[in-house]
Amino acid sequence: MIELLLEPFSYDYMLRAIWVSALVGGACAFLSSYLMLKGWSLMGDALAHAVVPGVALAYLLSLPYAAGAFAAGILAALGMTFIRQQTKLREDTVIGLVFTTFFALGLLIVSINPTAVNVQTIILGNILAISDSDVVQVVIITVVSLGLLILKWKDLMVVFFDEGHARSIGLPVTGLKILFFTLLSACTVAALQTVGACLVIAMVVTPGATAYLLTDRFGRLVILSVTISVVTCALGAYISYFLDGATGGVIVTLHTLAFLAAFLAAPRHGLLAARRRTRLNAAAGGQG
Amino acid sequence: MSAAPLIAVNNVTVTYPxxxxxxxxISFDLRAGTICGLVGVNGSGKSTLFKAIMGFVRPARGGIRLDGMDVRQALKSNLVAYVPQSEEVDWNFPVLVEDVVMMGRYGHMNMLRIPSAEDRRKVDEALARVGMSEYRKRQIGELSGGQKKRVFLARALAQEGKIILLDEPFTGVDVKTEAAIIDLMRQLRDEGCLMLVSTHNLGSVPDFCDEVVLINRILLAAGPMQTTFTEGNLARAFGGMLRHIRLEGGALHDDADPRRVTVITDDERPLVFYGQSEEQKIVAGNGAKEGRGEK
Structure with a gap:
């Protein structure tokens, strides 16, 4: 039994999948703590889809895939900003318009040059077969992102909470926002490898949402969010060995299970706690 | 008196993209130890002026100097504190009351924003001063309207800015809190702060302001309360936006007394009593002449 459980650790590719997933999960979870507070969750989804043509082109021209993805992400963000400024269309409409355009373009490129890269790799991710050079890119992206976030997390919190106050204490608000979205695109690209374009949104939304139910302080929210995500991502990669299933699917399912547990049993904001309060209030009312 | 005005707005024009x-x-100067009301209708440019003072928007022409410095420098040296409108705040944000007040100290901390003993002491003081010490561990969304306002006032106190900008501080606040806020502003004035208070609550302006700035896209009037907050200037500031009720002649007097009462109000129709205590008569009823804005 023990032997069977330890079996994944005897394969290099499994070990690598586990720690790379955990690293990506940590960085994405840190960002998710901010993203879900602003109602910008869909931005993560949009970026993940928008980078697809960049990845496809990068593979085609044998450039580092992160560079291509990044360029496409920036282009999409600029496109959205431009359309927003020039028209009165609502934000969700503009996001929907731009990211599907980019995604379609990406699929087109991949389907015309089927040898360049496997469509399934981009859409569903394939952490088990990640190449050495891709691992290097993912590690650089996530370590740099986590480092910057640890340095700037309080400044970013003020910017997200109250821009006016952030300016009044002399913070470079626009610069910090650009930093955040740059890190978000970079980590989205890193997450493409692990869970694929379709499920990246779960990586940058769910851990933050789970942690939000567990605490009322932002600092703790970040710690919880990152911890939950590191554990679920590592565990997900490990379990996928036995299930022989898509790693991304397993990881996101675990994220959802964590969310459901918090939703039910969170000490203050959970369903059971709310029931208990209602019952206590009713009892107190009955006596009084 | 200090040489440079704390806020010097000089021919400022703001054009959006x-x-x-x-x-x-727009031009006006304000000095330390003043409470100034910034009065105008919605869309008159009050919030744009605030944004310009905080460097959100850059004037297309003209300039703003704060205590002799340009805006960016002034913000870096923690000169300006900002108390936002309640609608602008995300009350579901996972922060406790004391976390918000601590944000006021960030400008005084090093790059990692790790609070010192002094920062903690200033937060305690600020919370005590607005009477919110016992609520310090509450999440901000769990507070009443007046308590919410006081948290942000405490943050401004902890920040120790000499200029405090308050955006509609009396909206959604009960009468008791309003009195407490006015009291606090008076104390700060005596300590040498300058407060610029945007409001459309005309009735309370004479209660607490020393000076007023009336704007409607352009500067209509600026100066001391007594000489600036006049019927004529208000009519120009608000045009047709206000109910303007004048009571005179038969509605007020039984003789030929030419004196009159003027009531200006922004939304609700006022109830005005006039006369001896026991037999007051309602004068702002049907008999009163009512006009919209016209003098």
């Missing part, structure tokens, strides 16, 4: 000019050619 879409070509809309929100304010043009």
């Amino acid at each position: 879409n070509g809309h000019t929100a304010i043009s050619d």
